Amino acid sequence: MEARRLFAACLALSISLSSSPACARVVVEAVRTGPSSATAPAAMPALRPGLAGPAGGLAAPSLSGSLTLPDPVLTPKAGSLATAVPAAVLAAAVPAAARPVRNAADAPVSVPKAATAPGERGAEKDLGQRLVELGAELEKARTDGGGSEASVLSRVFTGAANASGASAAVEAVEPSPVRSPRALLDGLLVSVFGSHNGRQLRTLQPTIEAINALEGAMEKLGDEELRAKTPEFKKRLAAGETLDDILPEAFAAVREASRRVLKLRHRDVQLIGGIALHKGMIAEMATGEGKTLVAPLAVYLNALTGEGAHLFTVNDYLAKRDSEWMGSVYRFMGLSVGLIQNGMGIEGRKKAYAADVTYGTASEFGFDYLRDNMRVDPAQIVQRGHAYALIDEVDSVLIDQARTPLIIAGLSGGPVEPYAIADRVVRQLKVRVMTKEDRANGLERDALEEGVDAVVDEKDLMASLTETGFDRVAELLGVEDIYTGDNSAWMHYIRQALRANYLYQKDVHYLVRGGEIVIVDDFTGRVMDGRQWSEGLHQSIQAKEGVEIEPETKTVASVTPQNFARLYRKLSGMTGTAASSAQEFAKIYDLEVLTVPTNKPVIRKDYADRIYRSYAEKIRAVAAEILRLHALGRPVLAGTVSPEQSEELSRALTELGVEHSVLNAKHHESEAAIVAFGGRLGAVTIATNMAGRGTDILLGGDPHALARRAMSDGTAPAAFGADALAEARAEVEKMALYGRLEQGTDPDAYARYLAAAKAVTESERERVSAAGGLAVLGTERHESRRIDLQLMGRAGRQGEPGSTQFFLS
Ligand SMILES: Nc1ncnc2c1ncn2[C@@H]1O[C@H](COP(=O)(O)OP(=O)(O)OP(=O)(O)O)[C@@H](O)[C@H]1O
Ligand SMILES: [Mg+2]
Incomplete structure (x- = not known):
């Protein structure tokens, strides 16, 4: 009941937002093409990594039994650098x-x-x-x-x-x-805010020490004993202990599980990140510091309540990668892991949400919430609550995309001809584009109106007619004027046609694929399958591109990622770039940012x-x-x-x-x-x-992808020394046990490929590092x-x- 009331409030809020220019771009999902339909195409076909990609594989076995390296890149082909x-x-x-x-x-x-x-x-x-x-x-x-x-x-x-x-x-x-002036400024900001951050970090020190002190004991446990920690923690929670009470032990257990199945031992800075995430904060950790591995610390702990922990990623690829990669840690500890992907059917979704931990994109979680609220049959509801969410790339989700509403739309069946007519009209107008540079140079819109029929603004994505433009449009439409009576409806179509023709570029903002307009998301560079622009813009672009114009849609249900995120009882996030938005996080979401130091200094040259x-x-x-x-x-x-x-x-x-x-x-x-x-x-x-x-x-490349590719190509792996092979066998055995080995793969054969692949990628890694x-x-x-x-x-x-x-x- 509570959720439904909140939903109604969100709906009202997002409707009022959607009339503002900032929300001119919304994400609409027509009911017809919604991902809830089991037949909808997946945005990313499930392909075996390494197969569909670049050609190549491991070298044939050499007679001497030593490693035969494939020539890395510089192939002897026309015009390439190959031989020389x-x-x-x-x-x-x-x-x-x-x-x-x-x-x-x-x-x-x-x-x-x-x-x-x-x-x-x-x-x-x-x-x-x-x-x-x-x-x-x-x-x-x-x-x-x-x-x-x-x-x-x-x-x-x-x-x-x-x-x-x-x-x-x-x-x-x-x-x-x-260091750019901006970077210097950032440095200054860090030193100004550093003291508060430093104090925060110091308060966590005793917890880190407690986790470290448990390491030896965890190491001594057998796999079964380590896994038995999960039911033990649950029991202690039921008996009245809090998540905070068991945090040190839970983190020590996850660290040990990760060491065993992924061969990655959480560093102290990663433990700090994990604590921040458990406390409902934003952990700012530099790019590449290993946030993927930080997540299971907090997610495992919060999933112990049995209410389900959700991990938001920015795209389907990362959801899949991380649920598989980290999945083995959760599974080792006896928790189940679900994955939501675009295009999945109801049953798949229900199963994924029933798991202890669910990975998916923010918009999939949001759309599922909207659809659940529209279901009449309770058996079709897929989510089971909003207890704990960890948002990866939190600035992207909660700031860049926060106010772009997710909308479920129904067909309104309005006329489509006016869009085609408006398109033909605007093509005959003299139009000036007010560029971002014009704006930056302080140019007023009025100054650009001279001698043209319309001005479109690159910055706020708006279009308007000039005095002469009004007359010219009326003339082209063959009407008296376009301000009065029914004629004024034309303004809407003309404005959208101007925006479609002058502000939205094919292959930049959208693609034309199989007679459909597919939106490209500005922030992520990805296509947004099955999504549409609202308020007639989509129809205007269809007219511009000469594809079939579909009737306009009307909003049936809507929520912004911002409002959806606030539904969670506990919210946390991580990213490499949060500090500059710390105020926004605090004000809108009541989320505090903790900047975690890097494990090693960054030596990258900018x-x-x-x-x-x-x-x-x-x-x-x-x-x-x-x-x-x-x-x-x-x-x-x-x-x-x-x-x-x-x-x-x-x-x-x-x-x-x-x-x-x-x-x-x-x-x-x-x-x-x-x-x-x-x-x-x-x-x-x-x-x-x-x-x-x-x-x-x-x-140097990913050895697993290389091994998989060589194996599917049927290239024989090079022969290997006993040690390398034994090590690969041990790794593959763990993969098979904890669900990371692809179904139907022969573990022994895979181990041989993996040993060969590692020799190649490790050698290349050294060479690439030496080269810079x-x-x-x-x-x-x-x-x-x-x-x-x-x-x-x-x-x-x-x-x-x-x-x-x-x-x-
Ligand atoms: N404790 C660890 N020991 C060794 N390697 C680690 C450890 N933690 C993470 N890594 C490695 O660091 C690399 C980067 O990890 P990851 O992609 O999770 O970084 P990230 O912080 O999420 O970066 P981004 O901000 O770009 O998403 C990975 O190759 C991972 O294997
Ligand atoms: Mg990451």
């Missing part, structure tokens, strides 16, 4: 002993090469060779600090297959690791921005920089702002002969595989901010600094080497 690089450039970057001993087609890439006629083979090789030399020259120009980068760059491009020959005029800022005169020059410079880093053997993650931009960069790289993978809303099927191999020697990955949060790109680690390049700066920091946070994790740089124009 290892000798010329890699020599400088990797130790001799670690160099590839044979070639194999194992490039972690999936993008086809530029087509070339067979007769050009000789020329291609020369081109590849030349590019390598240019790459080395670029490197030299960079390290010598000379101003010759521009000339080298232009030669890189005039050397490339289809380059126009125009020289790239570059205004390069000498890259040196810098280079100064490089600024170019034009957009085209910038893209070319990014491609050239990728070529240089690729030639050094460093893996590169290039973060772009839209699918369109990622494809432009992809074309530039293809021109240069650099093989790469593209991860964006258009190509997201092999996400797990692309991420799994994104850290291999010289791997190049272009991604929108899809890869900006939460992704963990392992230097993962390089993150950004093609633009996001309005929200937190988004940039998240992208940068893919590099230099766990105190590893890495670098970042942004390219602006």
Whole structure:
């Protein structure tokens, strides 16, 4: 009853919000296409990681019985750096002993090469060779600090297959690791607030000591005895002890379970994070510090009440990854784990919510709540309450997306013709776009109205007609005027048609797929399947793109993530970027931020921005920089702002002969595989901010993904020493016991592949680290600094080497 009243309140609130411009973009889920239908397509087909991705596998067994390394990336193909690089450039970057001993087609890439006629083979090789030399020259120009980068760059491009020959005029800022004024300010803020934070941290010290003191005793327990702690804790809770009372023992037990099944022992800073999460705070822990592993501490403890603990992730990929990865820890301790994915049916959802711990995205949890409130048949209700929620990437959920309402919509059956007519009308108008720069320069809208029919505003996404525009529209529609009587209804259609045509770009804000408009989420770079824009915008975009216009929908039920999160009795969150929003968290959610120190200092190098005169020059410079880093053997993650931009960069790289993978809303099927191999020697990955949060790109690659791929390819694993094999066998045995080994996999065979894969990834990890680690390049700066920091946070994790740089124009 209580929940229903709250729901009504939320509904009222979100309706009032949805009329404000800030809520112009809402997430609508039409009842018809809702994920509750069992037949709805999953946003991410369940694929076996490593299978759908880049080609390649482990090398064939060598006769000597020693490890045979596959050639990492630089394949001998047209225009690529293949043959020439290892000798010329890699020599400088990797130790001799670690160099590839044979070639194999194992490039972690999936993008086809530029087509070339067979007769050009000789020329291609020369081109590849030349590019390598240019790459080395670029490197030299960079390290010598000379101003010759521009000339080298232009030669890189005039050397490339289809380059126009125009020289790239570059205004390069000498890259040196810098702290931007903003970073300095952040530093100052930390020192100002540091004292309070420091006191908080000190108060936790005795608890940390208590947990550490229990470590020896936990280590001595057998697996069964350790698991028996769960019913024991439950009993003690029933007898009147509190969660706080049993926290030290529960945390010590989870740490020991994790050590046994994942071979990861929680560090003290992770215990601190766990306590903060249990206390209903936000734990700010730097990117890559291991928050995924922190979560089970608090989630296990809070799930002991039996009311269900929910872990929110920002996307389906992370929900799946984390529920599988951490699932073995929960299962080892005797708790059940459920996973909600987009497109799942009611039965699957019920089962997932019945588990002790449930992983899923905030919008799936929110939509399930809305649908539950609409059910007439109680047997169809899937959630069983809102006791404890831990929100990963909490700033994304509770700040960036907080006020975008989740809406369940029904068809209203309004007319669709006016949208098509309005679209034709606005195409004949003279329209001026008020850009964000115009705004920043203090330009007034009035000043832009001269000589045009309409002005659209990039910043607040609004559109309005000028005096002459009103007359022109009336003329085109063949009506007297558009202010009076029924005619005034046209204003709505015209305004939305203007927004659709001038403010919403195909392949940036949405994709056209199979006759449907699919929204791309600005913050996560992902497609939002089955979702629509509200208030006729979706219909206007359908008209613009010439696809079938569907009748408008009306809101049946709605809730904002903000209001939904507040339903939970205890709420907590974690992220790498919370401090700058601490006030907002405190005011709106009553959540306090605790900044947890890093385990090891961050040694990542953040280079100064490089600024170019034009957009085209910038893209070319990014491609050239990728070529240089690729030639050094460093893996590169290039973060772009839209699918369109990622494809432009992809074309530039293809021109240069650099093989790469593209991860964006258009190509997201092999996400797990692309991420799994994104850290291999010289791997190049272009991604929108899809890869900006939460992704963990392992230097040298993920051995499990490599093992799975080789196994499914049928490549025989190399033979291994007894020790490595025994170790792999022990690991696989645990995986099989605690539900992490894929169904139907032969554990013994998998262990052999895993041992082989580990030899490859470990060797590559050393070489990648020696070469400087993962390089993150950004093609633009996001309005929200937190988004940039998240992208940068893919590099230099766990105190590893890495670098970042942004390219602006
Ligand atoms: N205690 C530990 N010992 C060794 N390695 C660890 C430990 N905890 C985490 N790691 C490793 O650290 C890496 C990063 O972990 P994770 O992705 O959880 O970081 P994160 O804090 O969630 O980062 P992000 O903010 O980017 O989401 C993983 O590869 C994980 O295996
Ligand atoms: Mg994370």
